[in-house]
Amino acid sequence: MESKRVGKRTVKLKNNPTIIEATSIVGPKEGKGPLKDYFDIILDDDLCGQKSWELAESKMIQTVLEETMKKASKTYQDIHYMIGGDLINQLVPSSFAARELQIPFLGIYGACSTMAEGMCLSSMLIDGGFADYILSCASSHYCTAERQFRYPLEFGNQKPMTAQWTVTGSGAVLISPNKIGPKIKYVTIGKVIDKGIKDGNNMGAAMAPAAVDTIYSYFEDTKDDPNSFDIIATGDLGVIGKQIAQDMLKEKGIDISNVYTDCGLEIFYLKEQDVHCGGSGCGCSASVFSGYIYKKLLKKEFNKVMLVSTGALLSPTSTLQKQTIPSVAHAVVIEND
Amino acid sequence: MESKRVGKRTVKLKNNPTIIEATSIVGPKEGKGPLKDYFDIILDDDLCGQKSWELAESKMIQTVLEETMKKASKTYQDIHYMIGGDLINQLVPSSFAARELQIPFLGIYGACSTMAEGMCLSSMLIDGGFADYILSCASSHYCTAERQFRYPLEFGNQKPMTAQWTVTGSGAVLISPNKIGPKIKYVTIGKVIDKGIKDGNNMGAAMAPAAVDTIYSYFEDTKDDPNSFDIIATGDLGVIGKQIAQDMLKEKGIDISNVYTDCGLEIFYLKEQDVHCGGSGCGCSASVFSGYIYKKLLKKEFNKVMLVSTGALLSPTSTLQKQTIPSVAHAVVIEND
Numbered sequence: 001m002e003s004k005r006v007g008k009r010t011v012k013l014k015n016n017p018t019i020i021e022a023t024s025i026v027g028p029k030e031g032k033g034p035l036k037d038y039f040d041i042i043l044d045d046d047l048c049g050q051k052s053w054e055l056a057e058s059k060m061i062q063t064v065l066e067e068t069m070k071k072a073s074k075t076y077q078d079i080h081y082m083i084g085g086d087l088i089n090q091l092v093p094s095s096f097a098a099r100e101l102q103i104p105f106l107g108i109y110g111a112c113s114t115m116a117e118g119m120c121l122s123s124m125l126i127d128g129g130f131a132d133y134i135l136s137c138a139s140s141h142y143c144t145a146e147r148q149f150r151y152p153l154e155f156g157n158q159k160p161m162t163a164q165w166t167v168t169g170s171g172a173v174l175i176s177p178n179k180i181g182p183k184i185k186y187v188t189i190g191k192v193i194d195k196g197i198k199d200g201n202n203m204g205a206a207m208a209p210a211a212v213d214t215i216y217s218y219f220e221d222t223k224d225d226p227n228s229f230d231i232i233a234t235g236d237l238g239v240i241g242k243q244i245a246q247d248m249l250k251e252k253g254i255d256i257s258n259v260y261t262d263c264g265l266e267i268f269y270l271k272e273q274d275v276h277c278g279g280s281g282c283g284c285s286a287s288v289f290s291g292y293i294y295k296k297l298l299k300k301e302f303n304k305v306m307l308v309s310t311g312a313l314l315s316p317t318s319t320l321q322k323q324t325i326p327s328v329a330h331a332v333v334i335e336n337d
Numbered sequence: 338m339e340s341k342r343v344g345k346r347t348v349k350l351k352n353n354p355t356i357i358e359a360t361s362i363v364g365p366k367e368g369k370g371p372l373k374d375y376f377d378i379i380l381d382d383d384l385c386g387q388k389s390w391e392l393a394e395s396k397m398i399q400t401v402l403e404e405t406m407k408k409a410s411k412t413y414q415d416i417h418y419m420i421g422g423d424l425i426n427q428l429v430p431s432s433f434a435a436r437e438l439q440i441p442f443l444g445i446y447g448a449c450s451t452m453a454e455g456m457c458l459s460s461m462l463i464d465g466g467f468a469d470y471i472l473s474c475a476s477s478h479y480c481t482a483e484r485q486f487r488y489p490l491e492f493g494n495q496k497p498m499t500a501q502w503t504v505t506g507s508g509a510v511l512i513s514p515n516k517i518g519p520k521i522k523y524v525t526i527g528k529v530i531d532k533g534i535k536d537g538n539n540m541g542a543a544m545a546p547a548a549v550d551t552i553y554s555y556f557e558d559t560k561d562d563p564n565s566f567d568i569i570a571t572g573d574l575g576v577i578g579k580q581i582a583q584d585m586l587k588e589k590g591i592d593i594s595n596v597y598t599d600c601g602l603e604i605f606y607l608k609e610q611d612v613h614c615g616g617s618g619c620g621c622s623a624s625v626f627s628g629y630i631y632k633k634l635l636k637k638e639f640n641k642v643m644l645v646s647t648g649a650l651l652s653p654t655s656t657l658q659k660q661t662i663p664s665v666a667h668a669v670v671i672e673n674d
Contacts, residue, residue: 001352001466001514005417009441011467015338052658080342081526089426090652091446092660095529099650099663104346104526106454107650107665109428109444117443121458128465129338130348148654177338189418189441192432313436313444315427317485321389323429326436328444 004127007221009214010188017123018179019334021072023064024291026267027142027168030279033268038291039169040067046143046168053143054092057170060283061086061097061139064172064290068135072174079103080131083122084172085114086139086282088148093139103135111311112207112236113190114138115171115286116330119307122175123184123332132176138309139170140281149200149316162202164238164264165275169283171290182297182305186222186333190214192313194326200312200319203327204241204264204277207310210327211237212248215308218331219254226256230302233293234329235285235309236264238277263288263309285309303336341464344558346551347525354460355516356671360404361628362397363604364479364505367616370605375628376506377404383480383505390480391429394507397620398423398434398476401509401627405472409511416440417468420459421509422451423476423619425485430476440472448648449544449573450527451475452508452623453667456644459512460521460669469513475646476507477618486537486653499539501575501601502612506620508627519634519642523559523670527551529650531663537649537656540664541578541601541614544647547664548574549585552645555668556591563593567639570630571666572622572646573601575614600625600646622646640673 006012024039031042041063048056048063065082069075082103086093091107098105110117118136125131143153145166151157175184193213197206211234219226226232237245242262249256263285264278289307296302310329343349361376368379378400385393385400402419406412419440423430428444435442447454455473462468480490482503488494512521530550534543548571556563563569574582579599586593600622601615626644633639647666 001464003469004466005468054654054658085446087427088652089654090424090448090650092650092652092655095650095663095665096655096660098529098665099531102528105529105665106458106526107446109422109446111427121443124462124465124467127338128461128467129341130461130465131342132340189443191439192435192442194436313427313429313432315425315429317391317426318429318433321391323433326432328432328435328442 009217010186010221012186013123013127013184015127016178017126017175017184018181019173020176020179020181021068021174022290022294023067024171024287025060025064026287030167030169030267035267035292038295053141057093057139057141057144058096060170061093061137062100064170065101065135065137068172068174076101076103079133079135081106081134083108083118083134084137085109087145110328111313112280112282113309113311113328113330114282115289116307116309116332119332120187120189120330123187126175126177134175135172137172138282138286140166140283142166142168145281159276160201161276162240164277164280166281167267167279167284169287171286173290182334182336184332185335188214188218188331190328190330192326192328194324196324198324200314203312204238205244206312206325207327208237208241208244210329211245211308211310214329214331215249216252216254226254227258229259229304229306232256232260232306234262236280237262237310238264240277297336300336305334307332346554347523347558349523350460350464350521352464353515354463354512354521355518356510357513357516357518358405358409358511359627359631360401361508361624362401363624367504367506367604372604372629375632390478394430394476394478394481395433397507398430398474399437401507402438402472402474405509405511413438413440416470416472418443418471420445420455420471421474422446424482447665448650449617449619450646450648450665450667451619453644453646453669456669457524457526457667460524463512463514471512472509474509475619475623477503477620479503479505482618496613497538498613499577501614501617503618504604504616504621506624508623510627519671519673521669522672525551525555525668527665527667529663529665531661533661535661537651540649541575542581543649543662544664545574545578545581547666548582548645548647551666551668552586553589553591563591564595566596566641566643569593569597569643571599573617574599574647575601577614634673637673642671644669
């Protein structure tokens with residue numbers, strides 16, 4: 001058996017796990033943002049026809065999975081695994097979607113790093129011959145997340161300007177070996193990094209060091225050139241976290257400033273839409289990747305992309321217990337042939 | 338690339354992912370149960386020297402991981418991934434343990450199916466050459482779970498006789514390719530199954546159909562003989578769920594009754610320890626596998642084992658919203674050479 005490891009932390013995929021389809025869905029607010037023309041489905045109503053926000057989030061996940069299979073002319077029986085997760089306690093939205101689809105399900109939790117975590121796992125399992133088709137997905141919903149992590153929506157809490165806005169959105173990708181389409185070439189799994197930030201309203205600052213650790217490891221391992229990328233997208237550090245990540249990487253000798261963006265900045269008009277430091281939530285990088293970035297790859301407007309989804313691994317209980325915020329970031333490198 | 342799939346749902350591992358070490362830790366109550374001589378570490382105090390139960394659970398995870406590395410003469414730098422999870426919102430115990438260890442971390446959530454989910458993923462990643470050493474772990478703690486899922490402990494709530502008792506325990510395994518020791522030969526990933534049970538105090542009944550679906554799929558795919566196993570252990574269906582699973586499988590033509598046990602029945606003296614239908618929690622099958630079953634494999638008292646960890650994918654919110662309980666079960670088949 002040949003090792004697929006490159007350097008200390010990175011894996012090189014050799015059997016061309018290909019993203020053969022992708023679908024994005026977003027809520028009404030996200031559908032008025034700068035990426036509105038890239039999303040597959042924009043909801044008129046963030047209840048998505050359901051009785052609760054949790055069921056709405058589950059329905060969104062189900063919708064992107066079904067739409068992805070439809071576009072690829074696949075049925076549930078063709079799909080070997082669904083790998084996905086969300087922010088909600090016990091992953092209820094994803095599990096309930098998996099119940100409807102009857103695809104073997106591997107639940108994952110990486111907070112807002114979930115989309116990249118799922119793509120890393122899926123591409124390795126595809127590369128190793130363990131499955132022919134894997135659906136990987138992630139989601140978040142402003143209303144399920146706010147009431148779980150912060151305050152009841154009815155309370156109308158004011159947020160500090162360092163806070164981010166949880167995206168209502170979901171994204172799914174269908175991965176299969178040796179097909180036509182953008183290929184996942186490398187994955188780098190993140191370590192849990194905690195630099196002592198305690199402010200749950202400044203998660204960009206908490207997560208930036210995790211993104212830096214993962215991005216730096218990739219470049220250390222591969223000796224790749226940041227400027228060979230069309231885009232390096234973290235998700236979601238927001239305004240403050242993005243600046244910190246860029247500065248920290250520069251100090252370590254890696255300058256990504258020419259190609260660097262953050263999914264949380266791309267998805268909203270920050271000032272006009274009053275979202276403070278930008279979007280957040282698993283659904284942010286999931287919908288930005290499955291909508292905007294994937295379509296740009298298909299059009300060959302992007303040919304080499306790094307997605308680095310970042311997650312803050314706190315809980316309301318850990319915050320009450322005065323713990324700091326550990327964070328993690330996973331990287332996926334995708335290229336056109 | 339050679340496919341490793343067998344039948345519809347099962348994967349055959351060909352590069353001998355080997356469980357080279359395993360460690361179990363349990364709380365004081367579990368340490369007075371029938372498996373007390375098999376556990377590596379029995380806590381005197383379920384706070385484990387920490388200020389909160391959540392930190393205690395995290396410390397338990399860290400302890401089994403560190404002990405496993407020590408026994409295998411490995412350091413953090415040797416371990417490519419840690420794959421694990423627990424029952425607690427946002428996986429805080431596992432994430433905080435991962436923060437201390439600085440091993441790249443993939444968080445998973447499968448409720449009480451987590452141990453098998455982690456072993457499935459780890460063995461596939463090892464088999465595919467993506468890592469040389471993976472630590473896989475799961476945990477639960479009576480005190481963190483009770484207050485999150487049910488009532489404050491101080492309330493002294495009485496449980497119905499169908500309920501199970503969340504195990505305070507954690508287990509970890511270290512997996513590496515082509516080594517001496519018990520090998521993971523097959524994995525079958527579960528579908529999310531929901532037969533409409535709503536009673537969160539009867540989770541065995543909710544989870545049994547998921548266990549049946551996965552066990553049946555394994556035997557369908559491989560044409561293996563149930564009586565070739567020394568033990569088939571679900572975890573944790575308890576008294577009621579175990580009977581349902583055995584009966585349902587018999588109706589489908591698979592008789593596992595000669596070799597069948599449930600980790601939730603093994604870990605406690607049900608009547609004397611007043612645990613109603615038996616143990617539950619990710620830590621139950623994790624500690625029973627890493628303690629009892631693994632040691633029996635090493636002594637060749639068991640030579641072929643199936644671990645089928647089962648998870649109920651409910652949340653307090655889904656229960657309040659009157660949803661039924663979807664469940665999942667993942668199977669790992671382990672053999673001595």
